[in-house]
Amino acid sequence: MIMVKEIYKFINDIAPFNSSFDWDNTGLLIGDMGQNVSNVLVALDVTKEVISEAVDFDCNLIISHHPVIFKPVKNILNGSIPYLAVKNNLNVICAHTNLDLANEGVNKCLANKLNLKNIRPLCKSNRLEYNKIIVFSPPKYENDIIKAMSENGAGKLGNYSMCSFISDGTGRFLPESGAKPYIGEKGVLEEVKEVKIEMICPENRTKSAIKAMKAVHPYEEPAYDVFKDFSVYKEYYDGIIGDLEVPMDSIKFAEFIKEKLNCEGLRYTEIDQKIIKKVALCGGAGGNYIRDAVKSEADAFVTGEIKHSDILEANHSGVMVVDAGHFKTENLAIDNFKNILEKKFKEITFYKSEVLIDKIKYLHSRFS
Ligand SMILES: [Zn+2]
Numbered sequence: 001m002i003m004v005k006e007i008y009k010f011i012n013d014i015a016p017f018n019s020s021f022d023w024d025n026t027g028l029l030i031g032d033m034g035q036n037v038s039n040v041l042v043a044l045d046v047t048k049e050v051i052s053e054a055v056d057f058d059c060n061l062i063i064s065h066h067p068v069i070f071k072p073v074k075n076i077l078n079g080s081i082p083y084l085a086v087k088n089n090l091n092v093i094c095a096h097t098n099l100d101l102a103n104e105g106v107n108k109c110l111a112n113k114l115n116l117k118n119i120r121p122l123c124k125s126n127r128l129e130y131n132k133i134i135v136f137s138p139p140k141y142e143n144d145i146i147k148a149m150s151e152n153g154a155g156k157l158g159n160y161s162m163c164s165f166i167s168d169g170t171g172r173f174l175p176e177s178g179a180k181p182y183i184g185e186k187g188v189l190e191e192v193k194e195v196k197i198e199m200i201c202p203e204n205r206t207k208s209a210i211k212a213m214k215a216v217h218p219y220e221e222p223a224y225d226v227f228k229d230f231s232v233y234k235e236y237y238d239g240i241i242g243d244l245e246v247p248m249d250s251i252k253f254a255e256f257i258k259e260k261l262n263c264e265g266l267r268y269t270e271i272d273q274k275i276i277k278k279v280a281l282c283g284g285a286g287g288n289y290i291r292d293a294v295k296s297e298a299d300a301f302v303t304g305e306i307k308h309s310d311i312l313e314a315n316h317s318g319v320m321v322v323d324a325g326h327f328k329t330e331n332l333a334i335d336n337f338k339n340i341l342e343k344k345f346k347e348i349t350f351y352k353s354e355v356l357i358d359k360i361k362y363l364h365s366r367f368s
Contacts, residue, residue, distance in 0.1 A: 002345055004061060004091050005033035007040070010344055011063070015095050015102035018128065019236055022204055024097045025067040030082055031091025037061050040345075042338040043353035044331050046092060051084045053355045060089055063341070065106075065330060067094040099333070101236050104340060106283040109333040110302070111240045113260055114279065122239030122280050123292040129203045130232040135213055136171055136194050136223040138183070145197055148212040153205025157232065165198040171223070182218045200232050239282040239289045241296050247277040250320045253300055257322050261332070265362035267323040269315055276300045276320060283329040290314050290321070304329035327358040 008028055011017075020026040039059040043050045046068040054062050062068075062085070069082055076082045085092055100106045111119045133154060137145055146164050149155060155163040171194040175181040184190030201209045206226060214222055248256065253276040254268040280293035280301045287306035294317040301319055304326035314321045334352055342350045 001036040002348055004031060004035050004037055008093055011095055015098040017098050019101055020098040025070055026094050026096050026098050028093050029069050030085045035091060037348055039349045041351050041353060042334055043356050044334055045356060046081055048084060049355040050353050051088060053353055054090055055088050057351045061091045063093045065096055065099060067096055068092045101238060104336060106330050106333040107240045109336045110281055110283045110329055111242055113332055115245050116242030116279060117245060119240050119242035121237030122241045122289060122296060125236055125238045130200045130229045131203055131206050132227045132229040133199050133201050134225040135197045137217055139195050141218055142166055142195050142197055144216040145213050148216045149199055149209045152208040152212040154199040154201035154209040167196045169194055169196055180220055200229055239292060241280040241298055244277055244279055247275045250274050250276060254322055257302060257324055261324050261328045263324050263328050269321045271318055271320045274299060274320060284326050293319055325360055
């Protein structure tokens with residue numbers, strides 16, 4: 001039997017969860033890594049209809065793009081999605097911004113759907129930022145501290161873990177009244193041999209690494225520093241830019257997108273006399289990539305959500321905008337994701353949600 005953790009690990013290999021945005025929430029968000037998987041339902045979102053569908057298909061794992069728990073929750077009450085998932089013994093893995101960036105992710109699927117040629121990343125972003133944590137401790141505690149911090153995200157660089165640098169030095173302190181010093185006496189300036197431990201740590205793991213360090217550190221008030229480390233960061237390529245097989249004017253291009261993505265309707269801006277050849281895109285809520293599209297001299301930018309001010313900026317720079325809707329620009333990646341999972345885990349049946357449909361409707365004129 002395949003366990004939840006094996007599927008989690010495979011997804012982590014193709015779309016590493018630690019490449020998600022800091023504000024995102026991805027990974028196994030509900031359930032138990034050690035459970036055996038029956039069948040799997042793959043969906044863009046987890047709704048109560050999707051939960052019923054999973055139960056009908058005898059699935060005990062849902063893999064969704066959008067996080068089932070996004071903002072911190074203060075309670076999990078009857079009727080809420082997490083409550084229903086747990087009540088129905090469902091595990092839920094969410095692959096969101098890590099899937100957007102993946103090789104076979106949302107943007108790549110969208111570019112393939114539009115038959116873009118010569119595709120390349122739209123921009124480079126530094127998703128995972130690092131800090132340098134420096135801790136001072138008595139020499140015999142260095143191994144415990146390095147181990148505790150490593151287990152909580154510090155000291156990992158590429159294929160190396162527990163990376164640290166240790167140097168010897170002298171610490172001085174004066175315990176004042178009320179102090180309970182590990183070494184020395186109240187009111188006497190103390191001088192002790194100490195080691196300085198330096199480790200890098202991703203920004204999003206820094207708090208837990210410090211908490212773990214404090215738990216094993218012998219001092220009442222451990223001395224430590226945290227600095228932003230500009231020399232270490234992980235780079236990701238985001239969005240896609242490529243060339244249309246057949247250049248066309250902006251109205252034809254809007255029609256082309258509508259047909260390719262099977263949209264009932266879409267929003268677009270018309271740029272007079274413009275022939276669209278170079279197309280930038282970012283599925284879902286990608287409006288803030290408009291500046292990258294302008295910088296890359298794209299003729300058009302395709303996304304799923306865009307703000308008025310971003311539309312004005314694009315228009316000012318002569319870049320056509322197509323807003324084809326969040327659902328339509330992302331749901332196509334779910335089929336691809338399901339195929340990849342099916343190929344890997346042949347003994348499991350994967351279903352794609354059929355109940356999840358685009359909720360946006362378009363009001364058409366009676367005379368059109
Ligand atoms: Zn989305």
